[in-house]
Amino acid sequence: MSAGKAPMHPMLARYLAQLSTNPLRTKALTSSMFCFLQEVIGSNAAGLPPPQIPKNAAPLTKALVSAHIDSKAIKMALYGFFVSAPMSHFLVGILQKAFAGKTGLKARLGQLLASNLLISPINAAVFLASMAVINGAKSVDEVIRTVKGGFFSVLRVSWVVSPLSMTVAQQFIPVELWVPFFNTVQFMLGTFMNIKMKKMRLAAARKEAEERERERARNASQAEL
Secondary structure, eight states: OOOOOOOOOHHHHHHHHHHHHSHHHHHHHHHHHHHHHHHHHHHHHHTOOOOOOOTTOOHHHHHHHHTTOSHHHHHHHHHIIIIIHHHHHHHHHHHHHHTTTOOSHHHHHHHHHHIIIIIHHHHHHHHHHHHHHHTTOOSHHHHHHHHHHHHHHHHHHHHHHHHHHHHHHHHHSOGGGHHHHHHHHHHHHHHHHHHHHHHHHHHHHHHHHHHHHHHHHHHHHHHHO
8 A cells, every 4th residue: 555645734734825825925925034034043143243232222122133133134024025025926937937838858957047047147136236225335336336246156156056956846846845945945045145244244344353453553563663
């Protein structure tokens, strides 16, 4: 007697039901939550010092600041809800329609190529532009410089992760579970990259502070002579 399908967790079943009836809203809420968590986890895991607040601040304010739940985390949540999820929903929908009903090796390779050569560059450019704005870019030139500076780095990572995750999905993941699977992959990758970038910025800031301190020490030494 053959073993039946393993029962699905009730929470996953409810999520998939919502994904079926309200796809864009469900994806937007999921992306918003994951982007928020990426920022909070990244700041804590990278060891960023919390910003200074008044000593008489409310206990709730102190707790939020200590956990790095700040305006940037809220902005990341808004980015996930209003930018990342709708864009992904639209682009992936086009890709799925283009390859609907097509099977075999050629179709799979075509799907991978379309994803890497069309969708990934758009995602990379929009992500970098959004991050520039969230991080305080004040002009279009600043946004463009950010996109140009990080575009191929982000794209290279995507070109490695996207084919691997797509191959795993095509071979082992039921189609109805593709959205939560890719969301999980993107969340893990995004969290890793967030931690890495914050550690790099923290190390650069420390190095700059040490250089300033050495410069002050040299100036003070020369002044004494």
